Amino acid sequence: MAWKGCPRNALTGLHIPDPVNEDRCVRCGARRDHKAEQQRRNTDPATSHIAARAMVVSGRANSLRRIAFDYIKDHEGCVAGEVGRDTGINGIWKRISDLKRDGYIRYGSPRMFNGESQSTLWLVE
Numbered sequence: 001m002a003w004k005g006c007p008r009n010a011l012t013g014l015h016i017p018d019p020v021n022e023d024r025c026v027r028c029g030a031r032r033d034h035k036a037e038q039q040r041r042n043t044d045p046a047t048s049h050i051a052a053r054a055m056v057v058s059g060r061a062n063s064l065r066r067i068a069f070d071y072i073k074d075h076e077g078c079v080a081g082e083v084g085r086d087t088g089i090n091g092i093w094k095r096i097s098d099l100k101r102d103g104y105i106r107y108g109s110p111r112m113f114n115g116e117s118q119s120t121l122w123l124v125e
Helices: 034-038 046-058 060-074 080-087 093-101
Strands: 105-113 116-123
Touching: 046 060, 060 080, 060 093, 060 116, 080 093, 080 116, 093 105
Parallel strands: none
Antiparallel strands: 105 116
């Protein structure tokens, strides 16, 4: 299946998969980045797809995940609102979801933060 972003395909902009290695484009040699595809939903607009790719390629997504992980490690039982407030990173919950999906943290019992019930965050041992 073709994927977006090929600089050598002026007509459609799609990477054309190599028949032998479907994760490599036959036109430009780029590798398909499955992590970038996991950063957004298929129903998201094209701008979200572009932003997700940029987050992965730039390393920003990994940096934010590391910040969230380190905070949770030092403050087990915290909630996402506290992570965002104390790190100053708006939208850090997205990287917390990544950590949960990848098996680094687990959700615990909820507690109140700023009038909202939020799950506590714990490292997986």
